[in-house]
Amino acid sequence: MKRGLFKASAVILNSLDYSESDRILTFYTLEHGKITGIAKGARRSRKRFVGNIEPASRIDLVFFHNDKSALVRVEDATLIDAHPALKSDIERLSQACYLLELVAEMTREGQHLPGVFNLLTEFLKLLEAGSGDPVLRFFEIRLLSMLGYLPHLDGCVVCRKPFTAEERLFFSSEKGGTVCKRCAAAAGSVAAVSAGTARLLSMAARFDTGKLARLKPGPAFLDESEEILYDFIKFQIGKELKTKRFMTKLKNSSL
Ligand SMILES: [Zn+2]
Numbered sequence: 691m692k693r694g695l696f697k698a699s700a701v702i703l704n705s706l707d708y709s710e711s712d713r714i715l716t717f718y719t720l721e722h723g724k725i726t727g728i729a730k731g732a733r734r735s736r737k738r739f740v741g742n743i744e745p746a747s748r749i750d751l752v753f754f755h756n757d758k759s760a761l762v763r764v765e766d767a768t769l770i771d772a773h774p775a776l777k778s779d780i781e782r783l784s785q786a787c788y789l790l791e792l793v794a795e796m797t798r799e800g801q802h803l804p805g806v807f808n809l810l811t812e813f814l815k816l817l818e819a820g821s822g823d824p825v826l827r828f829f830e831i832r833l834l835s836m837l838g839y840l841p842h843l844d845g846c847v848v849c850r851k852p853f854t855a856e857e858r859l860f861f862s863s864e865k866g867g868t869v870c871k872r873c874a875a876a877a878g879s880v881a882a883v884s885a886g887t888a889r890l891l892s893m894a895a896r897f898d899t900g901k902l903a904r905l906k907p908g909p910a911f912l913d914e915s916e917e918i919l920y921d922f923i924k925f926q927i928g929k930e931l932k933t934k935r936f937m938t939k940l941k942n943s944s945l
Pocket residue numbers: 846847848849850851869870871872873874
């Protein structure tokens with residue numbers, strides 16, 4: 691990026707208070723991928739964009755980039771969509787924050803992927819409509835695919851043997867995909883997974899968001915895919931996600 695003033699369509703990934711009156715924000719933008727910026731005076735109410743820079747909100751951003759600083763300077767933010775239905779429901783809000791944290795943790799600055807911006811905006815809308823858990827799994831697999839981390843799901847990743855419909859399979863984050871029973875014995879930590887779950891994930895990775903409603907996941911898919919995808923994501927980024935821990939707590943407290 692050259693020095694100068696830029697416009698971008700952005701989703702706010704996170705926001706952090708900084709010094710007396712400033713805020714540090716991370717955005718995923720359609721035009722420049724992930725960027726981090728400082729909003730000077732953002733905590734003083736006289737700045738016109740104060741209410742427009744909350745996480746998950748979609749904005750039109752104007753920022754100044756100076757090649758000497760890693761942070762851009764936020765000049766203006768016009769609210770396009772605040773996702774009010776997300777922000778009025780703690781469960782939906784926590785799911786949205788999970789998508790934001792996933793994008794923040796799995797992408798890097800300087801990597802420009804318009805598909806990630808589109809995926810995020812489409813899925814925030816789906817969560818707002820109350821689509822719930824299957825949507826999170828479809829988001830995970832699509833994001834992994836876009837970032838080049840799609841696990842191997844069609845056959846055994848070790849011996850390359852194709853699977854039969856009724857076969858008992860396993861998933862190994864370390865090996866990078868599904869493994870057959872024989873290879874699982876030497877693969878270290880594995881989780882059991884059905885052929886149906888592997889097949890559904892493999893399809894979801896290739897489907898446009900509009901087509902995902904055609905997939906009808908059952909309870910076995912939801913349990914298995916949540917376990918293997920989160921384990922795989924943790925393996926890729928090398929840490930736990932804060933929002934995942936919060937979602938788990940929230941789920942357990944409502945039982
Ligand atoms: Zn094998």
